[in-house]
Amino acid sequence: NAGVTQTPKFRILKIGQSMTLQCAQDMNHNYMYWYRQDPGMGLKLIYYSVGAGITDKGEVPNGYNVSRSTTEDFPLRLELAAPSQTSVYFCASSYGRQGVRSDADTQYFGPGTRLTVL
């Protein structure tokens, strides 16, 4: 299992450009999440999904969009990039559904994408 994979690892954008951060998991997890981490800060939730076709906003959703057409993939779209979106972005996944697995609530993280907006 590759676990949670993210691409690209690094990216520099100019103000106003758009891009999509890719996230994929091969653990058959139902729940997926996007977080951002600013220097010296904890992770903040941007968006999450509890299954294909179902997404919802987290704490800091402004300036971002998501879609989830398959169980495996959960891309994050940045429209009209701004310097405030300079951050490290982490994707995570968890099994999510109770009853079968003791680690259903555990979130497993990808390696991150470091984004700079200039």
Added chain:
Amino acid sequence: EDQVTQSPEALRLQEGESSSLNCSYTVSGLRGLFWYRQDPGKGPEFLFTLYSAGEEKEKERLKATLTKKESFLHITAPKPEDSATYLCAVQAAGSARQLTFGSGTQLTVLP
């Protein structure tokens, strides 16, 4: 609003010098408290989940404990390879399993 506060922000220890990291939390019904380790330039790596007050879990030199208001991560006889940032997060009951993170404790273990 769920809140997590970790202290200290940074901790420097000599190899073999035991210590504890603190995680204080307020949450509207705790579903679980999670500890993660994060190395520079990498994603958080899962360590422990604690579900109820009085619960303890151990892994090598690490031991996590939980009360109704806080959690401790005890590090016994640390080694330089234990140097990392340790993150604490809470999961509220009834949520879609979202985590609320603290800002972390940066641990440095000197040889």
